[in-house]
Structure formats: structure tokens, C-alpha cells
Amino acid sequence: MAGTPNHFQLIQQFAVTAAQMQAIETRIFDAGMPVAALMEKVALNITRRLLSILHSEHTSTPIKLIGVLVGPGHNGGDALVVARELYYRGYGVLLYSPFSQHKPLTADHLRYAASLGIQTVEAIAQLAHCDLIIDGMFGFGLERPIQGDIAQIVETVNSWHQPVFSIDIPSGIHTDTGLVLGKAIKATKTFCLGLWKLAFLQEQALPWLGTSELIDFDIPLTDIHAVLGVSPPLQRLTPQWAISHLPIPLPQNTHKYKQGHLLIIAGSRRYTGAALLSGLGARASGVGMLSIAVPESIKPLLSFQLPEALIIGCPETELGAIASIADHINLDSYDAIACGPGLTPENVSLIQTVLNSHRPLVLDADGLNLLAQLDPVTTLSNRQAATILTPHRGEFKRLFPQLNDKSHSSMEGSRAAARLTGAVVILKGARTCIATPQSVIINPESSPALARGGSGDVLTGLLGGLLATQSRQSQPPELSAQVAVWWHSLAGIVAAGDRTELGVDAFTLTKYLNLKQLLTHFPQFTPNSNVPIYNN
Numbered sequence: 001m002a003g004t005p006n007h008f009q010l011i012q013q014f015a016v017t018a019a020q021m022q023a024i025e026t027r028i029f030d031a032g033m034p035v036a037a038l039m040e041k042v043a044l045n046i047t048r049r050l051l052s053i054l055h056s057e058h059t060s061t062p063i064k065l066i067g068v069l070v071g072p073g074h075n076g077g078d079a080l081v082v083a084r085e086l087y088y089r090g091y092g093v094l095l096y097s098p099f100s101q102h103k104p105l106t107a108d109h110l111r112y113a114a115s116l117g118i119q120t121v122e123a124i125a126q127l128a129h130c131d132l133i134i135d136g137m138f139g140f141g142l143e144r145p146i147q148g149d150i151a152q153i154v155e156t157v158n159s160w161h162q163p164v165f166s167i168d169i170p171s172g173i174h175t176d177t178g179l180v181l182g183k184a185i186k187a188t189k190t191f192c193l194g195l196w197k198l199a200f201l202q203e204q205a206l207p208w209l210g211t212s213e214l215i216d217f218d219i220p221l222t223d224i225h226a227v228l229g230v231s232p233p234l235q236r237l238t239p240q241w242a243i244s245h246l247p248i249p250l251p252q253n254t255h256k257y258k259q260g261h262l263l264i265i266a267g268s269r270r271y272t273g274a275a276l277l278s279g280l281g282a283r284a285s286g287v288g289m290l291s292i293a294v295p296e297s298i299k300p301l302l303s304f305q306l307p308e309a310l311i312i313g314c315p316e317t318e319l320g321a322i323a324s325i326a327d328h329i330n331l332d333s334y335d336a337i338a339c340g341p342g343l344t345p346e347n348v349s350l351i352q353t354v355l356n357s358h359r360p361l362v363l364d365a366d367g368l369n370l371l372a373q374l375d376p377v378t379t380l381s382n383r384q385a386a387t388i389l390t391p392h393r394g395e396f397k398r399l400f401p402q403l404n405d406k407s408h409s410s411m412e413g414s415r416a417a418a419r420l421t422g423a424v425v426i427l428k429g430a431r432t433c434i435a436t437p438q439s440v441i442i443n444p445e446s447s448p449a450l451a452r453g454g455s456g457d458v459l460t461g462l463l464g465g466l467l468a469t470q471s472r473q474s475q476p477p478e479l480s481a482q483v484a485v486w487w488h489s490l491a492g493i494v495a496a497g498d499r500t501e502l503g504v505d506a507f508t509l510t511k512y513l514n515l516k517q518l519l520t521h522f523p524q525f526t527p528n529s530n531v532p533i534y535n536n
């Protein structure tokens with residue numbers, strides 16, 4: 001039935017540590033699934049996917065000979081089953097295992113492979129002429145840094161040019177932190193097994209993971225819930241979730257004010273474009289009414305570019321920043337306020353006025369830099385209405401110097417900031433985290449095409465618009481944050497697909513926010529379908 005998620009779609013929302021994955025596997029084994037049977041199932045699923053890639057993708061060299069790195073544990077066991085299957089499908093296969101000891105199941109598969117006549121080589125150099133390398137050295141059982149001979153092997157493989165497909169995780173990457181333990185295989189593609197591991201959500205791991213995909217092996221949802229809880233505090237943001245919470249279709253009897261009225265406070269004589277880009281982001285959100293407060297001198301430009309918006313000219317400072325909110329503006333009459341892009345850090349009293357309002361508020365860019373000059377924790381804790389902060393790493397450090405611990409991941413940092421302030425914290429980057437005091441949701445897919453001036457301003461407008469509409473419908477602010485982050489990054493991905501990663505300036509990005517065009521990529525999901533995130 002359309003809109004009913006299947007197992008593969010349902011498990012996309014979870015992310016696990018090595019310990020959680022082990023606990024889930026233990027439950028499966030305790031319930032009676034034989035370890036060897038599960039290994040066979042997992043590896044056959046990997047093989048099926050691998051073969052479909054080998055048959056469909058145009059590689060510069062046809063893949064005939066495949067080198068397989070075999071570790072001492074069950075990651076090595078998986079690799080050996082894959083190797084055996086590839087051998088039977090007619091591929092040349094060379095095994096290399098630089099370990100004297102293997103777990104019993106892995107040792108059995110190694111022995112069986114030898115009995116079939118699959119060749120084992122004695123030196124890594126003998127794999128140099130393989131067309132593809134499969135990395136089955138270490139998975140989530142990596143427990144100490146890779147050193148010595150194994151480190152040399154990893155370096156040698158990384159110096160080659162053929163594709164490398166890693167099983168579960170590139171060997172050497174820590175499953176939880178995504179950090180390199182000593183040395184790590186640089187994969188072209190990684191087949192993550194069963195459930196997404198935390199490393200796949202950590203920016204530092206991205207250069208090693210290559211493209212990544214999940215290989216499902218039907219882990220029962222009851223086991224996942226038993227280990228992670230029914231509402232896990234850490235989740236992945238999925239298209240299904242975001243699409244099901246888009247505020248469409250509109251009620252037939254709605255009117256423009258019911259669809260929310262957003263006030264954007266942005267821009268200066270120096271940063272005109274920031275106000276415009278936020279306005280265009282808000283336009284794409286479909287918000288019912290849009291007002292934009294800017295310094296008087298840039299009002300004509302905004303009026304020309306956004307004819308549907310109400311542009312409010314404000315008194316300005318000598319340098320062309322907003323000096324004060326125009327007298328006739330009642331901040332509390334809007335459904336939401338988005339404040340910050342292009343303001344300049346000149347006027348702290350402006351941000352104080354905005355913070356004193358009783359409306360849901362998005363603070364971005366100079367709005368955050370101005371907030372940093374106040375006491376952010378006390379100021380935000382005292383706010384009556386919802387606040388959403390959208391810092392990038394630099395702004396985050398200025399706002400929360402007390403959380404500036406380099407060992408903190410984005411997920412830990414954003415969660416700590418949300419707990420300190422009560423705000424929703426969107427910590428932007430390649431893997432944007434959306435934190436509330438209770439939970440963190442991470443956007444697992446984006447495009448580096450967005451790493452470009454002005455794309456954050458677009459997000460602020462889009463988010464502000466959604467917040468104005470959805471707060472009218474009593475939706476929690478984090479929901480608007482999640483939908484906006486997903487929508488914005490999908491626009492970046494699709495735009496980069498059409499125009500290359502260099503072709504996505506912020507203005508072009510606003511054109512790609514066209515929802516109809518974006519939804520064609522997910523015909524299986526229905527907007528506003530109210531699917532609970534932990535539906536099973």
C-alpha cells in the first residue's frame with residue numbers, strides 16, 4: 001500500500017553504536033538464529049547488491065579480478081562468503097589475510113575457500129593488479145589502533161587507484177566516533193550492514209566512507225526497540241519523515257493568515273543579498289504572508305524582487321544597518337520571526353528587542369553574533385516562546401565557548417547547547433544536527449555544493465516560513481527545523497546533480513526548492529500522511 005513503510009525504509013531512522021549493534025545481534029542469536037546462518041544471509045545480500053553494481057555501472061576497466069582483504073573476525077567471515085559467491089559467478093578472486101589467527105567461523109570459511117581452489121596470496125603487492133578490492137579486515141569489532149604491518153597494508157591499498165568496497169565500515173574507522181584509529185582504508189563505497197552505524201553521521205568519517213549504502217538483513221524491530229528504546233534520543237532524518245510532515249495539502253477553507261505570517265528581519269546596505277536570499281527561501285516555503293524588515297535604503301530593491309512580500313523600511317545607522325525596528329511593527333503580531341542574515345554585528349539592542357518578543361524565532365548569522373554579545377544561555381532560557389538557532393561551527397563556538405571541546409562531536413555539542421538554552425539548535429555542516437533538549441536528529445545526506453556563501457540565508461527564510469505555518473498548526477518547532485533542513489539539502493543534492501557541485505550558487509538554490517520537482521524523487525512517500533516515526 002502506498003505510504004506504508006517497508007522494513008528497509010523503517011530502519012533508516014536508526015543509528016547505532018558498536019555496543020548497541022552487538023546487543024541487537026546477541027538478542028537475535030539468543031532467539032535461535034545460528035551465527036553462521038546470519039553471516040551467510042548478510043553476505044549473500046552484500047553479494048547481490050555488489051553484482052548488480054558490477055553489472056550496471058560503467059567502470060573504466062571491466063571488473064574481472066577481485067582482491068579480498070580478510071580480517072580475523074566476522075568482518076573477514078562476511079568477506080569470505082562474498083569471495084566464494086563471486087568465485088562461483090565467474091570472477092577471478094584473490095584472498096589476502098595477514099593474520100595468523102581467525103575466529104572459528106572465519107577460519108572455516110577460509111579453509112573451505114582454499115578447498116574450492118580460491119587462491120590465497122602471501123603479500124599485499126599481489127593484489128595490486130586487481131580491478132576491485134573488497135575490504136573485510138575490520139568491522140565494528142575494531143578495538144585498538146591499526147599499527148605495524150596492518151597499517152602498512154592499509155597505506156599500500158590507499159595508494160592504489162582501483163575502487164575499494166568496504167564491508168560494514170572502512171577498516172580502521174571507529175564505529176561510534178567516525179575517527180581514524182591509526183590508519184584507515186579509504187573506501188570508494190561502503191556497505192553498512194543491518195543498521196546505520198554512528199560513524200556514517202560524523203563529518204570526519206566522510207572522506208573514508210565514499211558513497212555508502214545500507215544492506216538490510218531483516219533485523220526484527222522488536223530487537224531494535226529493545227536496545228535503542230521506543231523513541232531513541234538519536235535518529236537519522238529520513239525523506240519519509242520529512243515528506244510526511246510537509247504542510248500540504250492545504251485545507252480547502254484556509255486563508256492567508258491561517259497559513260502563517262512570517263517577519264524576516266535582515267539585511268543592511270552592505271549585505272543586501274542576505275535579505276533577498278532569505279526572502280526567496282521564505283517564498284518557497286509557501287508561507288501565507290511574508291513581511292521583511294530591512295534598512296530603509298534597500299527597501300526598493302527588495303520590493304522589486306519580491307513583489308508579493310510586504311517590505312518594511314526601518315530607520316538605519318550611518319553604516320546602513322537597521323537602527324531600530326520601525327515604530328509601526330508589532331513583533332507579537334507575527335506567527336514567527338526569522339532574524340539575522342546580513343544585519344551586521346553593529347546593533348545589539350535590535351536583537352534584544354527581537355528576543356523580548358513572544359513569538360517563535362529563528363536566529364541566524366549576525367543574529368547569532370549579536371546574541372553572543374549578550375549572555376546566550378540566560379537570555380534564551382528566559383524566552384517565553386520557541387527559539388531555533390542555526391549556527392555553523394564558527395558561530396556555535398562564539399555562542400557557546402563553554403562547549404568548545406574539540407573531542408565533542410556535532411551531535412554532542414548541539415545536544416548540550418539545546419539542553420543549556422532550551423532552544424532548538426541546528427548545528428549546520430556537512431551532516432547537520434538538529435537538537436532539542438531531549439533528542440538529536442541528524443541529516444544524513446547533503447551536498448558540498450551547499451558550502452557556498454548565502455546558502456544558509458536561504459535556509460533561514462525557508463525555515464522561518466515553515467515555522468510560521470506550522471506553529472499556526474501547533475506543530476513543535478523542531479519539526480519545522482527537520483523539514484527545512486531536509487528540503488534545503490535535497491535541493492542542493494538535486495541542483496548539484498543537474499549543474500555539478502560548482503553550479504549551485506545560493507540564488508540558483510532557491511529555484512531548486514520547487515517542491516513538486518523534489519518530490520518526484522520520492523514517489524513512494526505521501527506528504528502530510530502523519531506516519532509516526534516509530535510506526536512498526
Ligand SMILES: NC(=O)C1=CN([C@@H]2O[C@H](COP(=O)(O)OP(=O)(O)OC[C@H]3O[C@@H](n4cnc5c(N)ncnc54)[C@H](O)[C@@H]3O)[C@@H](O)[C@H]2O)[C@@H](O)CC1
Pocket residue numbers: 025035036038039040042071072073074075076078103137138139140141142143144145146147150167168169193194
Ligand atoms: N554474525 C554475523 O555473521 C554477522 C557479522 N557481521 C559482521 O561481523 C563484524 C563484526 O565481527 P567481529 O565482532 O568478529 O569483529 P571484526 O571482524 O570487526 O574484528 C574483530 C577482530 O579483529 C581483531 N582486532 C580488532 N582490532 C584490531 C587491530 N587494531 N589490529 C589487529 N586486530 C584487531 C579482534 O581481536 C577480533 O579478532 C561486523 O562488522 C560485520 O562485518 C554483522 O554485520 C552481521 C552479523
Ligand SMILES: Nc1ncnc2c1ncn2[C@@H]1O[C@H](COP(=O)(O)OP(=O)(O)O)[C@@H](O)[C@H]1O
Pocket residue numbers: 365392428429430431432446447448449450451452453454455456457458459488
Ligand atoms: N560540506 C557540506 N556538505 C553539505 N552541506 C554543507 C556543507 N558545508 C555547508 N553546508 C550547508 O550549507 C549551508 C551553509 O550555511 P552558512 O554557513 O550559514 O552559509 P551562509 O552564511 O553563507 O549563508 C548550511 O545549510 C550547511 O549545512
Ligand SMILES: [K+]
Pocket residue numbers: 075135136137138139166167168169170171
Ligand atoms: K571493513
